[in-house]
Amino acid sequence: MEEVRGLVKALTKAxxxxxxxxxxxxLAKAPVTVPILHELKCGAVVSKLRKHENESVATEAKLLxxxxxxxxxxxxxxxxxxxxxxxKTHSFAVDDLGDPTRQAARKKLQATLGEDASDSDSFPAAExxxxxxxxxxxxxxxxxxxxDYVAKLRQLSFNLKKNSELRSDVNSKRLTPxxxxxxxxxxxATREKQEERxxxxxxQHDARSLDWERKNRDRMxxxxxIDNSKTMYxxxxxxxxxxSNYEKQTRSGDEPMTQxxxxxxxxxxxxx
Ligand SMILES: [Zn+2]
Numbered sequence: 001m002e003e004v005r006g007l008v009k010a011l012t013k014a015x016x017x018x019x020x021x022x023x024x025x026x027l028a029k030a031p032v033t034v035p036i037l038h039e040l041k042c043g044a045v046v047s048k049l050r051k052h053e054n055e056s057v058a059t060e061a062k063l064l065x066x067x068x069x070x071x072x073x074x075x076x077x078x079x080x081x082x083x084x085x086x087x088k089t090h091s092f093a094v095d096d097l098g099d100p101t102r103q104a105a106r107k108k109l110q111a112t113l114g115e116d117a118s119d120s121d122s123f124p125a126a127e128x129x130x131x132x133x134x135x136x137x138x139x140x141x142x143x144x145x146x147x148d149y150v151a152k153l154r155q156l157s158f159n160l161k162k163n164s165e166l167r168s169d170v171n172s173k174r175l176t177p178x179x180x181x182x183x184x185x186x187x188x189a190t191r192e193k194q195e196e197r198x199x200x201x202x203x204q205h206d207a208r209s210l211d212w213e214r215k216n217r218d219r220m221x222x223x224x225x226i227d228n229s230k231t232m233y234x235x236x237x238x239x240x241x242x243x244s245n246y247e248k249q250t251r252s253g254d255e256p257m258t259q260x261x262x263x264x265x266x267x268x269x270x271x272x
Contacts, residue, residue, distance in 0.1 A: 004027070004031075004036055004037075004040060004042065007027050007030055008042055008045055010023045011023045011045055011046070012045060017052070017054035018056075020052070021054070021056045021060045024049070024060035024061055024064055027046070027064055028060070028063065032068070033071075034072050034075045043065065046061050046065055048061075050062045050065060101140050101146065101150070102130060102134060102140070105130050105133065105149075105153050106127060108153065108157050109129050109130055109153070109157060110122050113125050113126050113129075113160060113170060114126075115161065116164060122171055125170050125171045125173070129156065129180060132177035133153060133181070136148075137149040137152075152181065155185070155188065156180065159189065162190050163189065163190040165190070166188065233245065235261075235263035235266060236268065237263065237266050237268040238268070240263050240264070240266065242263065242265050243263050244264060245260060245261045246259075246260050247259050248260060258271055258272070259271060
C-alpha cells in the first residue's frame, strides 16, 4: 500500500514524460488490490494520463487502466454501475410536502389508485388528487381544516377502493381531481350501490304515491256510491271483511294489474 501511495505521489510530481512513463511501468508491477486502488484514487490519476501528449505515457496509462479494470472485474466489481432498479412505489420525502399528513395522504391515495393501474398512472393521479385536497384545505395546522381534509381523504380512498370505474376515471384523468372532490357520497359509490339507492328511492316514491292513490280512489268511489269496505277478500289476519282494495299497473302494460288490499280493522296490507 505504501509503495503504491509513493508511486502515485511520484506520478503527480513527475514532469518529464519519460519519468511519468517509468512510474506507470512501476505501478503496473506494484502489488495493488482493488481496495488500495480505490482508496488512493489511482484510477482517477492514471486515466487522465491516457490523453497525455506523449505517446508512451498515454500508452502506459491505457495499459495500466486496462490491467486494473481486469483486476476489478476479477474481484467481482462491475465496470459500469448497473442502473438501480426503479423503486416499486415512489417515496415522498416529508420535506417535499412540509407535512406528514399530506405525505401519508399521497401514499394512501397511491395505494388505492394503484389497485389495478400501473404505478406510472397512479403516481401522478395520487399526487394530483392530494394537491386538489391541499388547495381546498391549505392550512392543516388549523384543526377544522385538517379534520375536513382527512375526512375527505377517507371518503375518497374508501370509495376509490370499492369503485373500479371511479379509479380508472381518476387514473386516466377522465375525471379531474377538482371534479372528484365535488362528488357526493352517491356519486362516489359503485354503480351497483347507485342502482340500489335509486331503486330504494323509487320504491319509497311508489309507496307514497300508492297511499295517495288509494285514499283518493276510496274518496272517489264513495262519492259515486261504491263502498270499498265490503269485499270478497277477507283479511287474512283478522278475517274482517272491511277491506279496501285497489288496482295498480306495477308491471308492464300487458300484464294483469296488481291488486292491493288493506284491512280497515287491523291495518294488514297485502297484494296479489
Ligand atoms: Zn284485518
